[in-house]
Amino acid sequence: MKIGGVRFAGRRRRPSGEKEPLPREFRGTGTFWAVVALSGLVIWILLFALAGSPDWWTRQDLKLLLRLQDLRTDAATALFKGFNFLTTEPAIRVVRWGTILALVFYKRWRHLVAGMAVFLIVDLVSTGMAAAVARPRPLVEILVPWEGYSHPSAPLASLAATLGVIGYSLIPKGKWRNWWFFGSGVLLLIEVFARIYLGVDHPSDATVGVMFSIAVAVVVFKLFVPDSVFPVAYSHGKSAHLDVSGKRGEAIKQAVQDQLGLEVTYLGYVGLAGSAGSTPLQMNVRRDTDSPEATMIFAKLYAQSHLRADRWYKWGRTVVYGTLEDEVRFTSVRRLVEYEDYMMRVMRDAGIPCALPYGFVEITPEREYLIVTEFLDGAVEISEVELTDDQIDEGLEVIRNLWDAGLAHRDVKPANIMVRDGHVVLIDVAFGQVRPTPWRQAVDLANMMLVLALSSDPERVYNRALRFFSPDDVAEAFAATRSVSVPSQSRSMLRTVKKDKRIDFVQSFRDLAPPRERISIQRWSHRRIAMAVVTILAILILISFIIDNIRGQGFI
Amino acid sequence: MRRLVFAGCILALLSAGCAGQQLGRRIVECDGSSQALGTSIILTAQAVPGTEYIPCVDALRPGWQFEHVEARSGQAYFTLNSDRMGLDFLRVTLLPSCDIGAATEVTSDEGDVTLSIEVLEENDDYAVVVIPVANRHHNYAVSVVAHFMSESVNGRDIAATLDESERPISEKVSSAHAAGTPVIIIDDVEVETETVSLRRVGDDEDSGLDFDAALAEMEDDVDDPVYEARWFYTFEDGCVRYDIDAKGEGAQTVKSDVARAIGLYPMEEIYKLARQAGYRGFE
Numbered sequence: 001m002k003i004g005g006v007r008f009a010g011r012r013r014r015p016s017g018e019k020e021p022l023p024r025e026f027r028g029t030g031t032f033w034a035v036v037a038l039s040g041l042v043i044w045i046l047l048f049a050l051a052g053s054p055d056w057w058t059r060q061d062l063k064l065l066l067r068l069q070d071l072r073t074d075a076a077t078a079l080f081k082g083f084n085f086l087t088t089e090p091a092i093r094v095v096r097w098g099t100i101l102a103l104v105f106y107k108r109w110r111h112l113v114a115g116m117a118v119f120l121i122v123d124l125v126s127t128g129m130a131a132a133v134a135r136p137r138p139l140v141e142i143l144v145p146w147e148g149y150s151h152p153s154a155p156l157a158s159l160a161a162t163l164g165v166i167g168y169s170l171i172p173k174g175k176w177r178n179w180w181f182f183g184s185g186v187l188l189l190i191e192v193f194a195r196i197y198l199g200v201d202h203p204s205d206a207t208v209g210v211m212f213s214i215a216v217a218v219v220v221f222k223l224f225v226p227d228s229v230f231p232v233a234y235s236h237g238k239s240a241h242l243d244v245s246g247k248r249g250e251a252i253k254q255a256v257q258d259q260l261g262l263e264v265t266y267l268g269y270v271g272l273a274g275s276a277g278s279t280p281l282q283m284n285v286r287r288d289t290d291s292p293e294a295t296m297i298f299a300k301l302y303a304q305s306h307l308r309a310d311r312w313y314k315w316g317r318t319v320v321y322g323t324l325e326d327e328v329r330f331t332s333v334r335r336l337v338e339y340e341d342y343m344m345r346v347m348r349d350a351g352i353p354c355a356l357p358y359g360f361v362e363i364t365p366e367r368e369y370l371i372v373t374e375f376l377d378g379a380v381e382i383s384e385v386e387l388t389d390d391q392i393d394e395g396l397e398v399i400r401n402l403w404d405a406g407l408a409h410r411d412v413k414p415a416n417i418m419v420r421d422g423h424v425v426l427i428d429v430a431f432g433q434v435r436p437t438p439w440r441q442a443v444d445l446a447n448m449m450l451v452l453a454l455s456s457d458p459e460r461v462y463n464r465a466l467r468f469f470s471p472d473d474v475a476e477a478f479a480a481t482r483s484v485s486v487p488s489q490s491r492s493m494l495r496t497v498k499k500d501k502r503i504d505f506v507q508s509f510r511d512l513a514p515p516r517e518r519i520s521i522q523r524w525s526h527r528r529i530a531m532a533v534v535t536i537l538a539i540l541i542l543i544s545f546i547i548d549n550i551r552g553q554g555f556i
Numbered sequence: 557m558r559r560l561v562f563a564g565c566i567l568a569l570l571s572a573g574c575a576g577q578q579l580g581r582r583i584v585e586c587d588g589s590s591q592a593l594g595t596s597i598i599l600t601a602q603a604v605p606g607t608e609y610i611p612c613v614d615a616l617r618p619g620w621q622f623e624h625v626e627a628r629s630g631q632a633y634f635t636l637n638s639d640r641m642g643l644d645f646l647r648v649t650l651l652p653s654c655d656i657g658a659a660t661e662v663t664s665d666e667g668d669v670t671l672s673i674e675v676l677e678e679n680d681d682y683a684v685v686v687i688p689v690a691n692r693h694h695n696y697a698v699s700v701v702a703h704f705m706s707e708s709v710n711g712r713d714i715a716a717t718l719d720e721s722e723r724p725i726s727e728k729v730s731s732a733h734a735a736g737t738p739v740i741i742i743d744d745v746e747v748e749t750e751t752v753s754l755r756r757v758g759d760d761e762d763s764g765l766d767f768d769a770a771l772a773e774m775e776d777d778v779d780d781p782v783y784e785a786r787w788f789y790t791f792e793d794g795c796v797r798y799d800i801d802a803k804g805e806g807a808q809t810v811k812s813d814v815a816r817a818i819g820l821y822p823m824e825e826i827y828k829l830a831r832q833a834g835y836r837g838f839e
Contacts, residue, residue, distance in 0.1 A: 055833075062835065131624075136598035139835045141605075147628035149599060 006295050006358070006374070007288055011261035021258075022251035022364045037215030044129075044208060054135065061202035062139060068197050069140045077143060080194035084144050087155035087191055095162050102170055110305070111169035111232070114225045121220070122161040122213045126154045140199040153201040153209035160188055160210045164217025172234070173227045230305065242279045242301055242368075244269070251363055252301070252370060256283065259361040260372060265294050278302050278430075282375065296375035298355065300340075303368045307333050319532050320484075334362075337369040340430040344373065347429050350405035352398055354426045376427070379420035383493065387455045392464045394424040399448045400468040408436035412447035413487035414454065439519060443485045445469065446477035450486065450505055454493050458508040475516035478509045482521055583622045584634060586612035586819040596625045601826055603632035604652050607794030609669065609820035611648045617813050619806075636817075640805040647799040648818055654795035656788045665815050670790045677784040680808040681715040682708075682774070685732040687725060689743045694720070696747045700740060703767055710778040711805040716740075733757045738774060781807040789820060796820060 014020070046053065085091055096119065103112040135151040148154065163184040171177040188210050195201040201209075231243040244252060244267060253264040266284035279301040284294040311329045330336040337360050344357040355373040362369055385391070395417065402408060409416070410431040418425045433440065445465075452461045465474055483491065486506075498504050584596045600610045611634070613622060619639040626633055633649035659672035684704055688697035697718055704716035719728050725741070732739045733755075741753040741761065753763040754770050756777055765773065780803050787798035798818065802810040 059834070134595045134599075136595050137602045139598070139830070142602065142629065145629040148626070149595075 006262065006285065006297065008261040008358075010257070010263075012258045014258065020362065020365055021255040022248055022368060033215045033218035036211060037219060040208060040211050040215065054133065057204055058135070058139075058202065061204050064203055065138050065140045065196065065199060069199060072197070076197065080197050081144060083190055083194040084198060084200075086187075087159050087195065089155075092155070092158045092162055095166075099162065099166050099170065106234075108169060108232070110225050110230050111221075114220050115165040115169050117224075118161050118165050118213075118217050118220050119158075121216050122157050123154070125216075126152050126157045126209060126212070130154060135202070135205070138199050138202050142200050143198040144200050146200050150201055151205045151208065152212060153195065153205040155209075156188070156191060156195065156201065156206050157209035157213045159191060160184075160213035161217055163188070164214055164221075168217060168221040168225070169232065172232045177232075242303055242305075244279065244281060244301065248363070252281075252299075252361075255361040255363050255370065256285070256299075256372065260358060262286075262297070262358075262372075270298070278306050281370075283372075296377055297358065297372055298375040299370050299372045301363070301368065301370050302333050302337050304333060307336055310336065315531065315535075317484075318528055319535050332366050333369055334366055336430075337371050340371055343429045343432040346405075346434065347402075347407065347426070347432065350407060351401050352405075352407070352426055353394075353424060354429055376418055376420050376425055379418035379425060381414050382417040382419055382424070382451060383414035383454060385419045385455055387452060388422075389460075389464060391419065391422070391424055392452050392456060392461055393467065395448055395452050396461075396465050396468045398424060398426055399445050402444060403441055406435050408433045408440045408444050410436070410440060410444065411487060412444050412451060413489045414451050414493065415489055417448075417451055439480050439521070442473075442477040442480040442519075445473065446481045446506075446509070447486060447490060449474070449477065449509060450490055450494065453505050453509075454490070454497065458503075458505050459512065462509060462512040471514050472516070474509065475513035476519070478506060478513055479516040480519040480521070481506055485521065584610065584612045584625060584821070586614045586821050597821065597826060598830075599627045600625060600632040600650060601823060603627040603629060604650050604794050607650060607652070607823060608791045609666075609789070609794065609796065609822055610650055610826070611796045612819050612821040614817055614819045616817055617806075620817065638802075638806060641802045641807055641810065642804065645800065645802045645810070646814060646818075649797045649799070651795050651797060652793065654788045654790060654797050656790070657786075659786060659788055664789070666789060666820050668791075669820060670788075672788045672790070673785055674788075675783075675785040677782050679779065680712065680781050680783065682710075682712040682778050683735070683737045684714055684716045684740060684774070685719050685728070685737050686716055686740045686742065687719050687728050689725060689741065693742045693744075693747055696750075697742045700742060700752060704740075707767075707771055709771055709774050710780060711808060712778055712781045713808065729755060738777060740770070780804045783807045783810045785811075787814075791820075 099115065100112065103109075103115065129152055130149040133151045134149050137146055137150045163180075167177055167180045167184060171180050192201075192203075192206040192210060195206055196203050233243070242248065249267055252267060256262050256264050262283075262285040264283050264285055266282070268282055269280065270282035271280050281299040281301060283297050283299055285297055287293045287295050307330055314329050330339065341357055341360050344354060347354050348356070355376060358372040358374070360369050360371040382395070387395075399412075409426060409429060410433055411428060416426065416428045418427055449458075449461050449465060452464075462474065486494070494505055583594075584600055585594060597610065597612070601607065604610075610632075613634075616622065616636070617638075621637045621639075623635040623637055623644070631649055631651050633647055635644045635648075636646040637643045638645050656672045657674060659674035661670060661672045664671035686697050686701050686704070688694055697720075701716040701718050704714045707714050719732070721728065723731075729739050729741075736757055738757060739755045741755060743753070745763070746752055749764065751764045751766055752770050753761050754765055754773055755761045756773065762770075762773060783800060783802045785798075785800050787800065789796040789798075798814065800810060800814060806813070
């Protein structure tokens with residue numbers, strides 16, 4: 001089968017029981033540490049929750065502690081007191097704040113949230129456990145300061161959690177991270193021994209504290225910030241872009257081969273700068289099984305991170321501007337991709353010039369999908385072209401056809417309007433909508449006219465627009481236009497024009513069109529008020545949390 | 557899996573929260589019924605190595621609640637709450653030594669242990685001065701004093717005194733008011749009608765009041781009873797400090813109540829229990 005010159009052959013249905021192309025990362029170390037955590041919990045309950053068992057456990061610990069007490073020397077004591085400094089509150093606080101500031105500097109917000117969650121869980125649970133078990137300090141001479149009950153060892157738990165968070169959030173996966181965890185492991189062993197030697201923790205306090213913290217760090221990061229989706233990297237690029245090398249790259253090639261019947265010979269990024277909501281990719285696929293020639297196709301990779309970004313974006317819009325239109329969030333990545341695929345097909349059916357869709361492939365069920373279309377080879381962004389009247393007409397006709405078909409693109413900006421072989425092509429229809437509000441349709445028209453004017457001039461565009469729209473339509477479009485309704489790329493270009501040429505394009509169009517009262521876009525609803533209150537409360541809690549922790553009263 | 561882990565975390569936090577009734581509230585009992593070596597006793601003792609005694613709880617008064625033991629190297633303390641005197645009305649701290657400041661040594665209720673007390677604020681009874689205008693009013697004035705002495709206002713006992721000095725009435729009133737004390741005037745009318753006239757500080761005279769009405773009038777002027785003090789029990793290699801900040805109903809008897817409720821546990825006893833339990837190294 002051939003679609004748009006691309007041959008599709010050799011599709012394969014994944015049999016029941018066969019793993020998906022890119023299974024969830026929670027395997028190996030993740031499973032191991034989850035098992036360690038659960039086993040630790042069971043053992044801990046057996047040892048400390050049953051009557052008489054803490055006494056038995058304490059006797060076992062004391063045997064080792066008393067033996068070590070007999071072996072103490074001045075030199076060893078001084079050395080281990082030095083090591084013990086790392087488990088003190090000031091030392092841990094400095095390291096934790098350093099980690100947080102580094103994560104803020106690199107805008108690694110998800111890692112920051114995960115790291116804070118680890119700190120919170122470890123500190124809350126270890127404090128709760130200590131109060132529940134109420135175990136005294138070892139019955140030996142204690143050589144360093146201590147605070148509170150001893151089980152589990154809160155200082156060691158805090159240190160282990162801190163080292164784990166640093167490893168997972170600041171160090172790229174691979175050799176360096178392996179070395180970090182190896183070094184951390186050695187350091188923790190020394191710290192455990194030091195605190196036992198100094199008589200401040202029982203061996204079981206230290207062991208449970210460290211194991212519990214590591215398990216929490218591994219489980220939280222593997223589950224909520226997996227490396228395959230949120231890799232730690234120090235190269236430039238938007239954080240929304242996923243790493244397509246390694247396992248994911250292989251999985252994509254395999255998935256495209258199996259689900260679309262296309263053999264991928266090259267996979268790489270394309271146009272990263274213009275895309276924040278997905279990871280745009282270029283793939284070269286073999287034209288025929290026996291031919292070395294390749295055809296370029298375009299793909300966009302969507303993952304949970306994009307879904308979350310979409311949710312936060314809609315939340316922010318609703319709070320700041322009210323519900324302009326349909327701001328309902330997508331419930332899963334699958335729904336997001338299904339919707340974009342559907343919109344491309346609906347638009348093509350309506351005669352809108354847009355990329356030919358080839359369908360989408362599943363990389364990880366419900367979490368990662370790749371939407372595949374033709375590659376607009378040779379296409380350039382409309383802002384880079386000196387427009388002819390025909391091209392202006394094509395741009396306006398696109399909006400006319402959208403109106404007639406009851407559709408809206410909702411993101412009309414230079415980056416989404418390409419010119420290929422002298423003709424206008426619309427891309428990125430993911431935010432499109434069927435049966436939009438009249439307001440949104442008017443905004444689409446205004447945004448298209450602004451884009452066209454940026455590569456020509458307002459008067460010319462206005463005059464061409466009257467071939468497709470009435471003067472009242474244009475007046476309505478610019479009455480509906482607000483700063484928020486103009487995409488940021490267009491807004492930025494309009495600001496430049498205003499600064500350089502002292503021309504306000506929006507005002508020029510308003511002057512050309514018949515007078516019309518401005519259309520208000522601020523809509524108040526109970527939902528918006530509730531969301532605004534929740535947002536303000538969250539900000540206040542965050543501020544008080546930061547202040548508390550800076551003053552040393554929080555868990556950092 | 558993520559939901560499972562999330563549920564696990566919530567469960568762990570909830571179990572810690574649900575068990576909260578007893579979390580950290582292990583009372584340091586002076587004479588535990590089982591004579592077991594309680595964990596909070598050991599932790600308290602560990603905070604001040606070498607101490608001769610640790611503070612402990614003998615018997616809490618109704619409405620009192622033991623809060624928790626907070627211990628770290630160098631000090632351990634627990635607090636008591638009261639349903640009438642508020643949270644943390646008593647903090648008992650074990651320290652290696654105490655600076656007793658202006659505290660005065662008094663007779664100790666703990667044998668050889670020295671007790672010093674510094675009272676910062678105390679108002680347990682409410683003074684009222686009864687002034688008969690003439691000698692013929694003496695008998696009735698005495699009965700009024702007796703009556704008020706058997707009453708209390710806002711939890712404070714009334715300390716009524718008879719002023720039969722030779723000074724003019726106005727001077728007696730001024731003098732009492734200067735001390736913040738209200739005055740009861742007894743004249744012929746009061747004797748005949750078995751009432752009293754009340755002159756509150758900074759207020760006009762209210763005449764013809766029966767006893768209940770007079771007490772009701774006084775209520776507005778009477779603050780809650782207060783007892784704020786620091787007690788220091790000092791002994792070899794240690795000190796136990798009570799910080800008492802009692803206000804409200806119960807504060808008037810808090811001194812004796814605290815003395816009965818809190819005691820000192822000799823470390824010798826604790827070492828003996830540790831030896832019986834087979835713990836070496838504790839001494």
